[in-house]
Amino acid sequence: MLGCGIIGLPLSGKTTIFNVITGSGAEVKPYAGGKTDPNRAIVEVPDERIDKLTEIFKPKKRTPAMVEFVDLAGLSRDASRGAGLGNAFLSFVAEADALIHVLRAFDNPEVPHPEETLDPLRDWKIVETELILRDLGLTETRLSRLSAKKRLLPEEQLEADLLKRCQEHLLEERPLRDLPLDEDQLRLLRGFTFVSLKPELVVLNLDETQVTDDSIPGYEELAALCESRGMPLVKVYGRMEMEMSALSPDEQAEFMAELHVAETGRKRLISGAYRLLGLLSFFTVGPDEVRAWTLKGRATAVDAAGTIHSDLARGFIRAQVVNYEEFMRHGGSFAACREAGVLRLEGKEYPVKDGDILEIRFNV
Ligand SMILES: Nc1nc2c(ncn2[C@@H]2O[C@H](COP(=O)(O)OP(=O)(O)O)[C@@H](O)[C@H]2O)c(=O)[nH]1
Ligand SMILES: [Mg+2]
Numbered sequence: 001m002l003g004c005g006i007i008g009l010p011l012s013g014k015t016t017i018f019n020v021i022t023g024s025g026a027e028v029k030p031y032a033g034g035k036t037d038p039n040r041a042i043v044e045v046p047d048e049r050i051d052k053l054t055e056i057f058k059p060k061k062r063t064p065a066m067v068e069f070v071d072l073a074g075l076s077r078d079a080s081r082g083a084g085l086g087n088a089f090l091s092f093v094a095e096a097d098a099l100i101h102v103l104r105a106f107d108n109p110e111v112p113h114p115e116e117t118l119d120p121l122r123d124w125k126i127v128e129t130e131l132i133l134r135d136l137g138l139t140e141t142r143l144s145r146l147s148a149k150k151r152l153l154p155e156e157q158l159e160a161d162l163l164k165r166c167q168e169h170l171l172e173e174r175p176l177r178d179l180p181l182d183e184d185q186l187r188l189l190r191g192f193t194f195v196s197l198k199p200e201l202v203v204l205n206l207d208e209t210q211v212t213d214d215s216i217p218g219y220e221e222l223a224a225l226c227e228s229r230g231m232p233l234v235k236v237y238g239r240m241e242m243e244m245s246a247l248s249p250d251e252q253a254e255f256m257a258e259l260h261v262a263e264t265g266r267k268r269l270i271s272g273a274y275r276l277l278g279l280l281s282f283f284t285v286g287p288d289e290v291r292a293w294t295l296k297g298r299a300t301a302v303d304a305a306g307t308i309h310s311d312l313a314r315g316f317i318r319a320q321v322v323n324y325e326e327f328m329r330h331g332g333s334f335a336a337c338r339e340a341g342v343l344r345l346e347g348k349e350y351p352v353k354d355g356d357i358l359e360i361r362f363n364v
Pocket of ligand 1 (some may be wrong): 009015205206290
């Protein structure tokens with residue numbers, strides 16, 4: 001299962017955001033500073049398509065797509081040099097497929113700020129620098145090991161050249177996710193589990209009083225940075241939304257109207273994370289089960305078949321495909337889709353698209 005790690009300075013609201021995501025309105029656990037074992041939760045990806053398909057097929061079982069979230073202990077300044085929970089923390093970060101970086105924008109006199117003042121952009125840089133320094137350490141260790149060799153094999157030379165490029169980039173204080181790399185290069189780097197290479201979603205944790213952008217310190221610079229670096233930025237009223245999940249849907253709607261948000265933070269965070277991970281969903285439908293399956297990036301019909309069962313990939317003949325949108329346009333009926341000629345048969349190499357409804361024909 002793919003997972004997102006929640007990172008940020010201590011007391012930025014990571015556990016609060018974790019509780020928003022898991023929908024538990026429980027009181028925030030006290031600051032987990034002395035703890036290295038993170039909280040984990042596997043949550044359902046909200047997707048109205050699976051709800052609609054369930055209404056149509058009335059299956060015995062409904063299985064949505066799932067993503068894991070991990071609430072990590074706070075990362076402090078100098079963590080890459082072993083300060084605080086430094087290295088233990090960074091090894092948990094290395095396990096994640098994507099990062100959710102929580103920045104504190106809320107003012108709360110009862111909750112001390114580890115850097116004393118409110119400055120989300122500065123906080124982002126502190127944590128980002130720790131990720132960069134950790135990766136820099138890894139490149140240096142490996143490069144010095146390679147340069148100690150008398151002669152490099154061709155693939156080692158390739159690795160050394162690539163690591164030098166990474167090192168130069170990191171020395172400019174840039175995360176590796178900004179470095180253009182092709183698939184082969186990414187494969188070469190995979191074993192290092194570089195933390196600054198992981199895609200990042202930035203969460204601005206707001207207080208319920210901060211409904212306008214000018215009430216958020218340094219908002220414009222932060223938004224510009226996220227824009228230029230291709231990082232999605234999500235504003236969430238952390239504590240408020242956490243408490244809200246204990247309320248009735250009507251009461252929730254009322255609060256959301258007051259805060260001028262159309263969708264709950266929970267939905268925006270989970271959907272954002274799903275997209276960030278580069279995931280797409282395809283569906284299988286029938287009287288027994290309506291199910292969303294997860295694929296990563298570019299995947300073919302035979303990859304999809306293999307996700308369901310290895311037998312389906314082995315004995316793959318054809319996939320019957322119709323996209324969800326098309327299916328709904330034809331009244332949610334396969335017969336109508338067939339008549340209209342939109343129900344297609346595709347071969348092994350067909351690139352599966354988000355929302356495809358598949359039926360695999362196979363023979364083993
Ligand atoms: N006023 C206010 N306080 C918040 C908000 N989010 C979190 N807090 C408080 O900040 C403290 C630290 O939050 P927590 O989620 O434990 O931070 P963590 O150390 O990053 O996990 C808790 O006392 C929260 O109640 C918020 O949006 N507004
Ligand atoms: Mg915490």
